[in-house]
Amino acid sequence: MITIKNLTKRYGKLQVLNGLSVEFERGQVVSIIGPNGSGKTTTIKCLLGMVLPDSGEIYIDDELVLKQWEYRSKIGYMPQISHFPENMKVRQLFEMMKDIRKDVQELDEELIGLYNIQKMWDKRLGALSGGMKQKVSAALAFLFQPDILILDEPTAGLDPLSSEILKAKILKEKKKDKLILITSHIMSEIEEVADDIMCMEEGNLRFYSSIAALKEETGESRLSKAIAKLMMR
Numbered sequence: 112m113i114t115i116k117n118l119t120k121r122y123g124k125l126q127v128l129n130g131l132s133v134e135f136e137r138g139q140v141v142s143i144i145g146p147n148g149s150g151k152t153t154t155i156k157c158l159l160g161m162v163l164p165d166s167g168e169i170y171i172d173d174e175l176v177l178k179q180w181e182y183r184s185k186i187g188y189m190p191q192i193s194h195f196p197e198n199m200k201v202r203q204l205f206e207m208m209k210d211i212r213k214d215v216q217e218l219d220e221e222l223i224g225l226y227n228i229q230k231m232w233d234k235r236l237g238a239l240s241g242g243m244k245q246k247v248s249a250a251l252a253f254l255f256q257p258d259i260l261i262l263d264e265p266t267a268g269l270d271p272l273s274s275e276i277l278k279a280k281i282l283k284e285k286k287k288d289k290l291i292l293i294t295s296h297i298m299s300e301i302e303e304v305a306d307d308i309m310c311m312e313e314g315n316l317r318f319y320s321s322i323a324a325l326k327e328e329t330g331e332s333r334l335s336k337a338i339a340k341l342m343m344r
């Protein structure tokens with residue numbers, strides 16, 4: 112479904128992506144992990160067309176997507192930090208997004224309900240707490256029923272119940288044969304939702320493996336221990 116070939120990106124002297132190649136299939140939840148600064152968010156931003164790579168190719172459903180924009184309607188994105196127009200009300204944001212995406216007939220408003228977003232309808236986005244913004248951002252990511260979901264540290268800032276709601280939603284969407292990419296540093300959480308781990312290091316792929324295979328290879332029953340063992344090799 113997504114193929115990344117030899118992606119490179121440099122910021123000044125800093126080589127952030129260093130010939131990254133990887134493939135993702137439908138019906139998978141893949142957790143992108145790696146040390147701070149290893150290039151996870153940059154990879155996601157390249158997928159979304161928010162960062163232009165210096166070289167390399169990205170294919171989605173066999174189509175080359177670099178400098179194309181329509182493909183982005185297939186992707187629901189929940190950023191690490193949301194930047195919403197401060198003075199806009201929550202209701203207006205949802206109305207605006209629905210207006211832009213009139214092409215989508217059936218909306219998925221489940222998270223709007225579960226997160227009680229109607230209660231915030233008349234609040235200005237600038238007045239929302241960090242967790243409330245995350246909820247709005249999650250509800251928007253799922254709203255237009257995209258085939259691909261990209262969630263950048265989705266539960267950071269969410270309270271425990273809201274995190275559980277999001278994890279359950281991720282597992283539900285996976286069953287609809289979607290591809291879900293999640294960056295997270297929380298191993299217990301990754302273990303709950305992901306099938307595969309893509310581990311990055313210095314802008315490249317350190318390993319890509321199923322969680323089951325990682326545990327078997329290292330002889331560890333806990334994912335955090337299995338990953339620590341592999342990273343120390």
Ligand SMILES: Nc1ncnc2c1ncn2[C@@H]1O[C@H](COP(=O)(O)OP(=O)(O)OP(=O)(O)O)[C@@H](O)[C@H]1O
Nearest residue numbers: 122123125127145146147148149150151152153154
């Ligand atoms: N716009 C930019 N200009 C300059 N350097 C940047 C820019 N964006 C990212 N970088 C640098 O690129 C490197 C990779 O950043 P990136 O955000 O992709 O890392 P990450 O793996 O997502 O890290 P984290 O786990 O901390 O979120 C970092 O050294 C970062 O400082």
